[in-house]
Amino acid sequence: MSTKLGNGEVQLWSFAAQTKGFFRVKVVISLVVTNFRIMRIDQQNNKVLGYFLFTWLDDVIVMNTHRVSRSTGYAIYTGYRTRYGTRSSGSSKTVGDIVFIINGQKVSWGGIPDPTGLKNFIKSIKKTMYDPLAKLATKTNSSRAGAETGIPCPNCNQQNPKNSQFCNGCGSKLLQICSKCNQSNPIDASFCSKCGSQLGINYSVSASENRPTLSDQKHSEVIEPSFYECILPEYNVKNNYPSTWTRRDDTYDALKVMFQSPKESPTDPFLDALGVTVDETLKMNLQKFIEVSIANVRRTSSDFKLLESTPTTLSGLRAHQIVYLANNLKWLVVATVRKKVFYWLQYCSEAEKYQKFLSSVEQMISSFEFL
Numbered sequence: 422m423s424t425k426l427g428n429g430e431v432q433l434w435s436f437a438a439q440t441k442g443f444f445r446v447k448v449v450i451s452l453v454v455t456n457f458r459i460m461r462i463d464q465q466n467n468k469v470l471g472y473f474l475f476t477w478l479d480d481v482i483v484m485n486t487h488r489v490s491r492s493t494g495y496a497i498y499t500g501y502r503t504r505y506g507t508r509s510s511g512s513s514k515t516v517g518d519i520v521f522i523i524n525g526q527k528v529s530w531g532g533i534p535d536p537t538g539l540k541n542f543i544k545s546i547k548k549t550m551y552d553p554l555a556k557l558a559t560k561t562n563s564s565r566a567g568a569e570t571g572i573p574c575p576n577c578n579q580q581n582p583k584n585s586q587f588c589n590g591c592g593s594k595l596l597q598i599c600s601k602c603n604q605s606n607p608i609d610a611s612f613c614s615k616c617g618s619q620l621g622i623n624y625s626v627s628a629s630e631n632r633p634t635l636s637d638q639k640h641s642e643v644i645e646p647s648f649y650e651c652i653l654p655e656y657n658v659k660n661n662y663p664s665t666w667t668r669r670d671d672t673y674d675a676l677k678v679m680f681q682s683p684k685e686s687p688t689d690p691f692l693d694a695l696g697v698t699v700d701e702t703l704k705m706n707l708q709k710f711i712e713v714s715i716a717n718v719r720r721t722s723s724d725f726k727l728l729e730s731t732p733t734t735l736s737g738l739r740a741h742q743i744v745y746l747a748n749n750l751k752w753l754v755v756a757t758v759r760k761k762v763f764y765w766l767q768y769c770s771e772a773e774k775y776q777k778f779l780s781s782v783e784q785m786i787s788s789f790e791f792l
């Protein structure tokens with residue numbers, strides 16, 4: 422592999438997913454697993470087409486396994502002390518699809534030799550190299566948080582540095598409450614402004630801020646202050662996204678950019694996301710695309726339930742919208758096709774919190790347009 426790896430990064434597995442030539446075979450696209458990440462590489466242009474880190478990986482599953490009598494490529498595993506590969510020329514072997522689950526989304530690699538072996542290999546790397554580190558980091562951070570002396574916010578329980586004026590977790594203004602007369606005082610005051618008593622360590626969120634608590638916000642829409650513009654000139658599209666959301670360009674395959682919602686609390690384990698996907702390889706019309714998409718999700722999700730399937734428009738073009746439940750999540754997909762290129766925006770949320778950011782997501786979808 423000619424693509425430069427990061428500092429300390431080691432290639433552990435590779436597979437020639439696409440080749441050209443007959444007598445002198447050249448690898449065009451390769452799939453690679455290192456000790457840090459999993460990626461697709463354009464070998465001709467020495468370019469990483471997409472990748473994701475082991476720390477992002479939720480699960481790996483195998484699908485569509487079958488036996489073939491001809492070689493579909495060359496796969497090689499590399500260990501720190503051993504190196505071994507598999508290559509066939511006419512003998513029967515097992516191939517199948519590997520599906521990576523990342524933040525509730527699926528990335529598939531098709532035609533992989535010994536897919537079960539690769540799945541176990543990847544899971545063993547994650548288990549031995551990353552899961553213990555994650556547990557250690559969680560334990561260390563918890564111990565450190567308990568030992569730190571700071572200002573706890575009663576609204577979200579965030580520990581704030583001493584002399585903080587506002588909560589780092591939810592933005593609420595912090596005040597000292599006099600334990601003798603209940604007078605609110607500035608956070609850096611030493612004595613009560615009403616009775617003169619020495620202030621202790623009792624703190625409270627300012628009532629004048631009139632902020633709803635997290636429980637009050639649970640089923641309400643977050644008011645977004647402003648929007649940024651995201652322009653993707655290489656795909657001739659743009660859209661707006663809330664300034665409080667995070668834009669991620671470290672995406673993979675046809676997913677070109679993703680926007681993640683803000684955390685609802687410091688320990689929020691799931692971030693809602695809207696992804697923009699562009700695919701030039703699909704050879705079908707819009708109706709067929711929707712049918713295939715629904716069939717694929719239905720086949721891979723035991724809890725699939727289609728809630729809505731309606732025609733709509735996207736940037737003035739004929740489009741289709743579907744809403745469904747799958748894998749304990751709720752999904753909204755709006756797709757269109759322009760000049761034989763498919764474009765779709767996909768929103769993913771926990772089912773019970775789907776409405777929370779829906780208004781912002783609808784604004785993001787409405788702002789989508791072609792350059």
